[in-house]
Amino acid sequence: MSHDATQTPELVAFSKDIKALDLNPLWERTVSQQPGSACQAKLWSWADLKPQLMKACELIGTKLAERRVLMLENPTMRGSSFIANTLFTGLQIILPGEVAAAHRHTPNALRFVVEGKGAYTAVAGERAMMQPGDFLVTPNWSWHDHGNIGNEPVVWMDGLDSAFTKFFGATFREDYPEDVQPLYRSEGDSTAAFGSALLPVDYKAETHASPILRYPYERTCEALRHLYKSQPLHAAHGVKLRYANPADGKYPFPTMAAFMQFMPKGFDGKKYRSTENIVFNVAEGTGTVTIKGQSFAFGPHDIFVAPSWCEISFKTNEDCTIFSYSDRAAQDAMGFFRDEVL
Numbered sequence: 001m002s003h004d005a006t007q008t009p010e011l012v013a014f015s016k017d018i019k020a021l022d023l024n025p026l027w028e029r030t031v032s033q034q035p036g037s038a039c040q041a042k043l044w045s046w047a048d049l050k051p052q053l054m055k056a057c058e059l060i061g062t063k064l065a066e067r068r069v070l071m072l073e074n075p076t077m078r079g080s081s082f083i084a085n086t087l088f089t090g091l092q093i094i095l096p097g098e099v100a101a102a103h104r105h106t107p108n109a110l111r112f113v114v115e116g117k118g119a120y121t122a123v124a125g126e127r128a129m130m131q132p133g134d135f136l137v138t139p140n141w142s143w144h145d146h147g148n149i150g151n152e153p154v155v156w157m158d159g160l161d162s163a164f165t166k167f168f169g170a171t172f173r174e175d176y177p178e179d180v181q182p183l184y185r186s187e188g189d190s191t192a193a194f195g196s197a198l199l200p201v202d203y204k205a206e207t208h209a210s211p212i213l214r215y216p217y218e219r220t221c222e223a224l225r226h227l228y229k230s231q232p233l234h235a236a237h238g239v240k241l242r243y244a245n246p247a248d249g250k251y252p253f254p255t256m257a258a259f260m261q262f263m264p265k266g267f268d269g270k271k272y273r274s275t276e277n278i279v280f281n282v283a284e285g286t287g288t289v290t291i292k293g294q295s296f297a298f299g300p301h302d303i304f305v306a307p308s309w310c311e312i313s314f315k316t317n318e319d320c321t322i323f324s325y326s327d328r329a330a331q332d333a334m335g336f337f338r339d340e341v342l
């Protein structure tokens with residue numbers, strides 16, 4: 001129906017009258033009923049990020065900052081602290097000898113290790129050393145603290161679903177009474193119990209998050225390399241695997257999915273789009289990504305965001321291994337997820 005047909009003097013007067021009651025006619029709806037969001041595609045280069053992280057180290061300690069994190073904010077969402085409607089992305093740096101004190105919160109968090117060795121995260125009584133390329137899980141409401149017992153700065157990317165808790169009005173946080181939580185499991189316990197396609201015989205999931213604390217980079221790369229040699233490439237993704245919650249085969253979080261993909265040198269991928277909001281972090285390799293017609297050259301440790309329903313395609317100059325996370329878990333659970341290769 002044409003807009004004009006709904007603009008008779010009677011209807012205009014009616015619309016005006018009901019406004020006083022905080023009512024609006026659906027036939028004048030201005031909100032778009034199409035996929036996609038107002039968010040922008042953007043790439044943050046490691047060349048810009050690293051110096052600012054080092055500068056932050058000179059200016060503030062982890063005692064004062066609690067977490068020394070630079071938040072990557074979508075230019076269309078200034079002041080929100082979010083990189084897309086549904087996702088938070090931070091870059092965290094911790095210096096040798098520093099501790100990021102124990103706390104817990106209702107948002108789930110993931111870590112993707114970018115650079116440096118010698119840092120650990122402790123989650124619910126178990127410590128895991130973090131190596132570059134590792135993907136780590138911090139289930140919601142679990143106590144967590146981080147520390148660096150090595151001799152170089154360590155940087156990782158934090159992905160949180162805090163946009164969800166904010167949306168629902170369900171954000172809670174608490175400090176642990178000590179800086180460092182007591183450890184009551186041995187390092188490697190969660191890997192031994194859940195990390196080999198085996199489960200403890202009477203295991204019943206207590207949370208929706210994966211019981212695996214650390215998904216090591218070497219094992220992920222081994223799997224990708226094997227499949228690259230034995231199977232045809234996906235036209236848009238190359239070889240792409242999703243990190244699984246071993247307890248149910250679903251996602252590591254009820255909200256967020258995480259992935260690693262391998263695209264060989266010279267890969268010229270098809271365009272793809274999905275309803276996911278996706279954040280990428282380049283583990284290895286260089287190439288060009290085109291998002292909604294905008295091309296970005298990328299290299300190791302660059303971070304870029306592809307908002308919902310943006311066409312995305314990859315071209316590589318070298319073998320590329322790229323981590324990503326998205327809101328696909330939540331969209332799948334709600335039946336909203338759609339995607340297509342174009």
Ligand code: GTQ
Nearest residue numbers: 067069090091092144158
């Ligand atoms: O390491 O616990 O980027 O609580 C934002 C909030 C990291 C963390 C962030 C957090 C953390």
